Amino acid sequence: DAGITQSPRHKVTETGTPVTLRCHQTENHRYMYWYRQDPGHGLRLIHYSYGVKDTDKGEVSDGYSVSRSKTEDFLLTLESATSSQTSVYFCAISTGATDTQYFGPGTRLTVL
Amino acid sequence: GENVEQHPSTLSVQEGDSAVIKCTYSDSASNYFPWYKQELGKRPQLIIDIRSNVGEKKDQRIAVTLNKTAKHFSLHITETQPEDSAVYFCAASRGGNNRLAFGKGNQVVVIP
Numbered sequence: 001d002a003g004i005t006q007s008p009r010h011k012v013t014e015t016g017t018p019v020t021l022r023c024h025q026t027e028n029h030r031y032m033y034w035y036r037q038d039p040g041h042g043l044r045l046i047h048y049s050y051g052v053k054d055t056d057k058g059e060v061s062d063g064y065s066v067s068r069s070k071t072e073d074f075l076l077t078l079e080s081a082t083s084s085q086t087s088v089y090f091c092a093i094s095t096g097a098t099d100t101q102y103f104g105p106g107t108r109l110t111v112l
Numbered sequence: 113g114e115n116v117e118q119h120p121s122t123l124s125v126q127e128g129d130s131a132v133i134k135c136t137y138s139d140s141a142s143n144y145f146p147w148y149k150q151e152l153g154k155r156p157q158l159i160i161d162i163r164s165n166v167g168e169k170k171d172q173r174i175a176v177t178l179n180k181t182a183k184h185f186s187l188h189i190t191e192t193q194p195e196d197s198a199v200y201f202c203a204a205s206r207g208g209n210n211r212l213a214f215g216k217g218n219q220v221v222v223i224p
Contacts, residue, residue: 045211
């Protein structure tokens with residue numbers, strides 16, 4: 001499982017509250033990604049990081065921000081959660097030596 | 113950006129038969145094509161990938177073929193078994209840890 005953990009694994013929150021999801025890796029990989037998965041949409045990239053403090057937007061970045069202050073942690077923040085952000089969120093890493101991405105176990109987020 | 117489409121959306125096969133899923137991509141510069149399998153409630157798992165300098169790759173009952181001229185690649189599963197039932201995602205990227213663009217997924221159901 002490429003040493004990737006996500007926390008929390010499940011979260012229920014209310015509209016308008018801030019939420020932070022954490023992705024943690026143990027193997028010092030350079031690249032990290034945040035995706036959301038929704039029925040009928042597959043996996044869509046939210047943000048990604050190519051190093052400490054180096055991040056960029058994906059295709060569905062509106063309403064999300066990220067931070068990477070350490071190699072091992074990539075945080076995804078919903079500043080003010082909305083019901084449209086109810087989804088399953090997956091973190092992924094890439095070694096940098098190849099293009100292969102490995103996924104974390106996912107976080108199921110429900111915004112009421 | 114890259115656009116990846118998968119067909120058919122749902123595929124039912126009798127156990128022991130073969131299953132074929134086809135993906136088309138739009139960016140002729142894409143050169144890395146992975147396939148992921150996702151079981152219900154689990155993370156996507158890489159099952160096979162291919163690069164543009166190779167036309168076909170096999171791993172036991174799974175194979176992937178690539179047609180760069182037509183810009184499509186296919187996953188072939190032979191001698192299907194019930195444990196092959198899952199959602200399969202294809203993806204494409206330009207490599208160099210560029211972003212992966214995912215298709216929306218195919219549900220494969222293997223009927224015992």
